Amino acid sequence: MNRFEDELHRELEAVREAGLYRELRRLDGPQAPRIEFAGKSAINFSSNDYLGLADHPALKEAAIEAIRQFGSGSGASRLICGSLGIHHKLEEALAAFKGTPAALTFSSGYSAALGTIGALVGKDDILVIDKLVHASIVDAGRLSGAKLRVFGHNDLDDLEKILRWADARQTQASRKPRVLIVTESVFSMDGDLAPLREIVQLKDRYGAWLMLDEAHATGLFGERRRGVAEAFGVAEQIEVQMGTLGKALGSAGGYICSSRALIDLLVNRARSFIFSTAPSPAPVAAARAALEILQSNEGEQRRTLLWKRVDEVKNGIISAGWPLPVVQSAILPIIVGGETKAVAVAHDLLQNGIFIPAIRYPTVARGAARLRLTVSAAHSDADIKTLSDALSLRKKVDV
Numbered sequence: 001m002n003r004f005e006d007e008l009h010r011e012l013e014a015v016r017e018a019g020l021y022r023e024l025r026r027l028d029g030p031q032a033p034r035i036e037f038a039g040k041s042a043i044n045f046s047s048n049d050y051l052g053l054a055d056h057p058a059l060k061e062a063a064i065e066a067i068r069q070f071g072s073g074s075g076a077s078r079l080i081c082g083s084l085g086i087h088h089k090l091e092e093a094l095a096a097f098k099g100t101p102a103a104l105t106f107s108s109g110y111s112a113a114l115g116t117i118g119a120l121v122g123k124d125d126i127l128v129i130d131k132l133v134h135a136s137i138v139d140a141g142r143l144s145g146a147k148l149r150v151f152g153h154n155d156l157d158d159l160e161k162i163l164r165w166a167d168a169r170q171t172q173a174s175r176k177p178r179v180l181i182v183t184e185s186v187f188s189m190d191g192d193l194a195p196l197r198e199i200v201q202l203k204d205r206y207g208a209w210l211m212l213d214e215a216h217a218t219g220l221f222g223e224r225r226r227g228v229a230e231a232f233g234v235a236e237q238i239e240v241q242m243g244t245l246g247k248a249l250g251s252a253g254g255y256i257c258s259s260r261a262l263i264d265l266l267v268n269r270a271r272s273f274i275f276s277t278a279p280s281p282a283p284v285a286a287a288r289a290a291l292e293i294l295q296s297n298e299g300e301q302r303r304t305l306l307w308k309r310v311d312e313v314k315n316g317i318i319s320a321g322w323p324l325p326v327v328q329s330a331i332l333p334i335i336v337g338g339e340t341k342a343v344a345v346a347h348d349l350l351q352n353g354i355f356i357p358a359i360r361y362p363t364v365a366r367g368a369a370r371l372r373l374t375v376s377a378a379h380s381d382a383d384i385k386t387l388s389d390a391l392s393l394r395k396k397v398d399v
Contacts, residue, residue, distance in 0.1 A: 019339035020360055030055040031250075033378045035355065042355035043383045045313075045373050050330045051219055051294070051302045052378030053250030058293060059286040066285030074278035079267070082278030090288045094255050097291055098226055098241055102263040105255045106272060107279050109215055109244035110136040112254030114143065115270030116211065116240065117182065121146040125178040126166045130154065132190060134213065135363075137182050146180075153187075156198050163206040179208040185228035186216035189364050189372060191331030196232045204237070211240035216331060219248030219294050220303060249294070251287035253279050306330060306377040309384065313375050316388030321395045334371040342369035345394055352390040 015021050028036045031054035035044045053059055066086055076082035087105060094103035106112040117140035121127050127146040129137055131153045141148045149166075151158040159181070166179045181203050183194045196212070203210045214227035222230030227243070229235040240262065245253040256266060266273060293299050310330055317324050322334050334356075336342040342358035349356055349371075356371045364370060 018361075019343060033376060033380065033383055040350070042350060042353050043379075043386055045354060045356045045375070045379075045387060047374060047376060048216070048247040049250055049376055049378070050216075050248045050306055050374070051250070051299070052376050053248070053290050053293060053302075056250060056290070056293065059250055059289045062285040062289035063282035066281040070281035072282070073280055076278065077274065077276060078278045079274055084278065084281060084284075086281050086284050086288070087278060090284050090291075091255075093288050093291050094257055097224075097295065098257040099230075099235060100241065100257040100259070102260045103255055103257045104263045104266050104270075104273065105245075105253055105279060105284070106270075107253060107276050109134075109213075109242070109246070109254035111272035111276060112242055112244075112256055113137050113213070114140045115272035115274075116242065116256050116266060117141060117146075117180070118144045118271060119266055119269035120144075120209070120211075120240075121178050121180050124175060125180065126169070128159065128162050128166070128179065128181045128208070130183040130187075130194070132187050133182060133184055134188060134215070137213065141182075147177075153190075154192070154195055156195060156202065159199065160202055160206075163202060163208060166208070167206050179206070180211060181208050182211045182213070184213040184215070185221075186214075186329045186331065188216055188331065189359060189370070190325070190333055191327035191329040192325070193228060193328055196228060196234055200234045200237045209239040210237075211242060212238050213242045215242070215244045215247055216329060218243045219299070220306065220330065225294055225299060225303060245283070245287040245290075249287050249290040251290055252283040253287060302377040306375065309377060309379050310375045312381075312384050313373070313379075313387065316384055317373070317391060320388055320391035322391055330375045332373040332375065334373060336369050336371065337367055339366075339369045342371065346371060348394050349390050352386075352393060354387055354390045 025037050031047055031049050033044055035042060070084055070086055074082040074084060091103040091105055106115060113136040121144050123145040125146045126149060127141045127144060128149045128151060129141060131150050149162045151162055185194055212229055217227040219225050221228045224230060229238055241257040243255055245251045313332060314324060324332060336345055339360045342360060346356055346358040356373050358369055359372045360369045
């Protein structure tokens with residue numbers, strides 16, 4: 001055991017020296033604009049709870065009622081005896097919301113990506129991904145055994161070059177390989193949008209399929225708040241729509257919305273679905289309640305308020321002297337550069353009552369460490385003023 005522990009401590013020390021050490025922060029309360037941890041109170045500018053639904057009374061009441069009716073656990077996988085009525089009702093609601101024939105829920109967005117990509121492509125196929133997609137998509141691609149090709153971030157010329165290469169392989173192969181493109185609509189660390197219309201045109205031209213992760217867009221974009229695909233008018237041309245229930249919907253879990261045939265295939269082929277205990281009733285019910293709010297007048301009011309808050313925070317960041325890339329989302333990356341400096345900036349902000357953790361390698365590239373600032377409809381004018389003041393104060397340290 002001594003050798004085992006020694007090896008682990010050496011590994012941890014190397015992580016610390018690289019400025020990449022992470023630790024869990026225990027929160028002693030719900031997700032909210034102000035959080036309590038380690039005896040400190042801070043304004044939370046790090047949560048993906050964009051519409052402020054995670055502590056909404058309707059979601060909490062739905063979760064409590066689900067526990068009363070179905071208990072605390074699902075008991076088994078969906079294919080054994082864990083497919084509760086509440087799971088089916090959520091999937092029906094998701095399909096109706098997204099405007100697709102069917103939907104399937106997973107225990108997390110990570111498992112949704114893992115199961116779906118593995119079910120769609122294998123060793124004779126080609127998976128094409130944007131360089132900045134979420135780690136779950138990268139891991140799913142590696143596990144699938146498909147030939148993995150990466151195109152430069154939002155680089156349409158690079159994507160077409162890969163698709164042209166894949167098309168040439170199709171004419172030479174005895175079995176026509178599947179070509180699946182996977183990208184995000186809103187990128188989780190940079191906050192920018194994918195050029196969806198052009199990607200759809202390319203995938204149609206070369207006979208590829210497109211899987212779109214709308215995790216950070218659902219509830220925020222589009223007339224019916226379905227996401228960027230709806231906003232760009234291409235939703236019906238996308239084969240696989242993926243998302244999560246733990247961001248704007250304020251609950252937990254992942255989902256796939258698509259054709260009935262794909263959903264049936266996933267039930268039979270997606271290993272992360274087949275071999276996982278079904279999601280517990282409480283978050284499932286909470287997600288369904290969130291969908292109802294999302295499609296109501298309250299949902300539109302919260303979205304409108306969110307975008308107002310985003311503009312206010314942007315102005316505060318720029319006024320404080322920090323560079324901010326052009327983004328069209330509730331994710332505002334303040335690029336710091338070095339990992340150690342990013343940690344120092346985050347620490348100083350926390351001392352001034354602002355919680356924005358430093359994001360470092362391997363989540364982002366080396367030398368591209370940042371503060372990933374996120375905005376919620378639940379933030380107040382006072383919260384934003386405190387943020388702006390704290391950023392101005394920290395900027396003076398660098399000057």
